[in-house]
């Protein structure tokens with residue numbers, strides 16, 4: 112785990128963005144002028160959230176040190192590469208078992224998924240760089256500390272990552288409320304990644320097309336879907352129980 116840190120001042124923040132440092136958010140003063148628009152543009156290009164705010168908030172974040180109207184709040188988590196996730200499975204002499212989260216935006220869902228994944232021995236979680244929540248303070252808290260033991264990789268393009276995983280021998284199991292196949296029909300005794308979709312629109316069409324299997328958890332009630340973290344937990348448990356006792 113990396114400590115959450117703050118970077119103060121214009122040049123340090125510019126250098127931090129350029130070096131690709133994990134930055135969660137950049138705060139800029141409402142009244143800042145000069146090269147502030149350059150910082151905002153650089154941040155946007157790097158996909159970093161920028162918040163325009165009052166000087167009081169900046170001073171609080173900066174602990175009364177000089178911030179020149181800009182404070183970057185560093186990441187709370189150091190991400191892994193997809194290769195690290197697969198190597199971890201290899202070290203454990205287990206068939207890879209990964210989760211791919213397709214644009215989960217609620218930090219409580221991400222935290223809960225990490226917690227279940229850690230509890231049941233998932234080797235790693237893949238999340239997209241854009242349009243999804245990353246590991247922030249709420250996620251850390253909701254995961255009840257499980258995030259410290261979970262390898263999470265951030266990728267630019269989920270579909271390219273899926274292609275790469277298939278080349279490495281993984282089977283991709285998508286989940287969708289309207290799938291024709293029940294999740295109980297697979298034996299999960301193969302290297303795999305399970306795809307869980309976003310709260311609003313589910314797994315995207317293209318990702319579903321790239322899956323080897325698409326399964327549903329049959330439901331009896333009137334509500335048409337489960338919470339993403341609940342669905343993830345049911346699937347994770349199914350994989351673990353089906354693999355039990357198998358090498």
Ligand SMILES: C[S@@+](CC[C@H](N)C(=O)[O-])C[C@H]1O[C@@H](n2cnc3c(N)ncnc32)[C@H](O)[C@@H]1O
Pocket residue numbers: 286287288306307308309310311312313314326327328329330335336337338339340342343
């Ligand atoms: C809240 S649901 C998304 C609902 C979305 N409106 C849809 O129609 O797909 C979030 C994710 O949880 C998983 N999920 C929820 N209920 C499920 C079910 N009954 N079967 C399979 N997956 C489910 C899927 O990955 C889904 O994309």
